[in-house]
Amino acid sequence: MKITDYVTTKVGKIFPLPKTYLSLHQLNQLNMKSFSAKANAIFDEATEAYHLKNSVSAQMENPYEPDTIEYFLYEKNWIDVVQWHLEDIIRDPDILPKEALEIKRWIDRSNQERTDLVEKIDNYFLHHFQLIVPANDAVINTESPAWAIDRLSILAIKIYHMREEVNRMDTDQQHLISCRQKLNVLMEQRVDLSAAIDRLLDDIAQGRKYMKVYRQMKMYNDPSLNPVLYGKNKNNIRTGFTCSYMSRILIIRLSALGDVAMTVPVVHSFAKQYPQHQISVLSRTSFAPIFRYMPANVRFIGVDLKKQYKGLKGLNRLYKTLKAEQFDMIADFHSVLRTYYLDFRFRWSGIRTVRMHKGYREKEKLTRKKNKIYIPLKSTFTRYKEVLETLGYSFEYSFSSIFEDNQPPLPPIPEIAEGKTKRWIGVAPFARHKGKIYPLELQEKVLAHLARQDDTKVFLFGGGAEEKKTVEQWVRKYPALVSVVGKLTMDEELALMSYLDVMISMDSGNMHLASLVGTRVISLWGATHPYAGFMGWKQSMDDALQIDLYCRPCSVSGKKACYRGDYACMYGLPYEKVIAKIEE
Structure with a gap:
């Protein structure tokens, strides 16, 4: 049955908060009496979806739009169902002690996730009732709406399993009669609890009651409150174990260069504000230089996915290697098939994974x-940051440059042996996909203009073997240009970029590398668009050059071929506009 069969009132997104709030009249007209029906329907939907997979390690596929109340209700019930079955597993008299310990820790993390979801649901109600002025004689309820809804979620799971018992074919009649009676009680309890929740919400909406949210304190999960974790009893006399208060967190982002580069401001800011935790970043070995200047509590784990860890067997080897590191949490910044498999293995072993x-x-x-x-x-x-926040870590951005206040030495190439005496401009002419490359003939017009400026030195970055040929042709034609293609390591390229006055780049990895060293980037956009969320760190939209065209953006990554066939999004951008932006 669809949710619309239960309720006609649509409840909007929770975050971000809307710019205008509901009026008092609108709040009073909001049909909160329908909320329990909505919740029951979503809880039943999530419970049934779980049992189609019937595995505590199954990945939740939430059908609702993120950051809506529907999404949170579905996620809440999913967590409850998983924990229900974990409690079943841990009661197996033949379970191995090590497995039982892992599941117990999984249950502890699940309890924290459950509490977090309850608080999110209460935040929803706080937001929607924020303009209500309680009556002078208004009273507070013994529990908040979300904690009552939490009980409704558990009821949905009990009802599902009691129905299973009623339909069993391998038991006697007395058991079936007993289960039918229990099912009737559960159904009656759901009706009563639903009515009580709807009355509570109506009372709050009418000002007869008011609500507060007391942030729950799971002391056993808090390193600052649990004495074993914060080290008060660091040497456990009973067991002889030595306890550590530092969490070990693994962040996974395997590719591509630009996406991996975008993890740096997030990881750097996170590490600075949580120096007591060890943070490991798993990515391709070739990307190590961009993590070389991280805070001391960050380490880089480089992997070769084409040889050493290729295929399913390679992933299993990689998992075993990582498992030996004894990570406490996994932050998957990639969310692709390869990392889904690693997530599954970690989750099955009881490690919290987001x-x-x-x-x-x-x-x-x-x-x-x-x-x-x-x-x-x-x-x-923001999406990377939200993963860490879901794991329980709130923090603010503090990143400016991978070099911070320390200017690196210039690379040892003859063209800059005298140091910087002119305006230095970098140009990264290439990108992986055609829809992201400004036409080379138009780029040459820009380069010809810059080459004529006596006070300017231009450096050309990036490109493979074929692109290198193009760059070499430009250098022969315009001797004022300097090619660094294939001449510098990534460390040296980053150092040189930090000296540039401006970088001209496509929507590519070089745009992000220049951003990481605090250099201004003039970016050129065609098939893709900054609105998709891939703008360089602290870059200005004023420096994002693009044209308005009905068909763009046509792709998030630029991978799709132009369905018009003319790549007008790039050819339509006048080279004079690029020059004018450089000369501002």
Whole structure:
């Protein structure tokens, strides 16, 4: 049965808060009497979805839009169902002690997640009732709406399993009669609890009652409150174990260069504010240089996925290697098939794992052919940050440059042996996909203009073997240009970028590398769009050059071929506009 069969009132998103709030009249008209029906329907839906997979390690596939009350209700019940079955497993008299310990820790983390979801649901009610002025004789309820709804979620699971008992074919009649009686009691309890919740919400809406949210304190999970964790009893006399208060967190982002570079401001800020935790970043070995200047509590784990850890066997080897590190939490910043498998293995072993939500639905609305919705989506920085926040870590951005206040030495190439005496401009002419590359003939016009400026030195970055040939042709034609393609290591390229006055780049990895060293980037956008969330760190939209065209953006990554066939999004951007922006 669909949710619309139960309720007609649509409850909007929780976060971000809307710019205008509901009026008092609108709040009073909001049909909160329908809320329990909505909740019951979603709880039943989630419970049934879980049992189709019937595995505590199954990945939740939430059908609702993120950050809505529907999404939170579905997630809440999913956590409850998983924990229900974990409690079943741990009561197996033949369970191995090590497995029981892992499941016990999993249950502890699940309890924290459950509490977090209850508080999110209460935040929803606080927001929607914030303009209500309680009557002078208004009273507070013994529990908040969300904690009552928490009991409703558990009831949905009890009802599901009691129905299973009623339908069993391998038991006697007396058991079936007893289960039918219990099922009737549970159904009656659901009706009564639902009515009580609806009355409570109506009382709050009418000002007869008011609510507060007391942030729950799970002291056993808090390193600052649990004496074993904060070290008060660091040497456990009973067991002889030595306890550590530092959490070990693994962050996974395997590719591509630009996406991995975007993890740096998030990881750097996180590490600075949580120096007591060890943070490991798993990525391709070639990306190590961008993590070389991280805080001391960050380490980089480089892997070769084409040889050493290729295929399913390679992933199993990688998992075993990582498992030996005894991580406490996994933050999946990638969310692809390869990392899904690693997530599954970690989750099955009882390690809390959170994945990044990529926002496929919003991005599809931005890039579809017709009826595009042009609104800025969450940046990838925000999406990474939300993964860590879901794990329980709130923090603010503090990153400025990987070099911070320390200027690195210039790379040892003859063209800059005399040091910086002119305006230095970098140009990264290439990108992985054609829809992201400004036409080379137009780029040459820009380069020709810059080459004629006596006070300017231009450096050309990036590109493979074929692109290197193009760059070499430009250098022969315009001797004022300097090619560093294939001449510098990534460390040296980052150092040189930090000296640039401006970088001209496509929507590519070089845009993000220049951003990481605090250099201004003039970026050129065609098939892709900054609204998709891939703008460079602290770069200005004023420096994002693009044209308005009904068909763009047509792709999030630029991978799709132009369905018009003419790449007008790039050819339509005048080279004079690029020059004018450089000379501002």
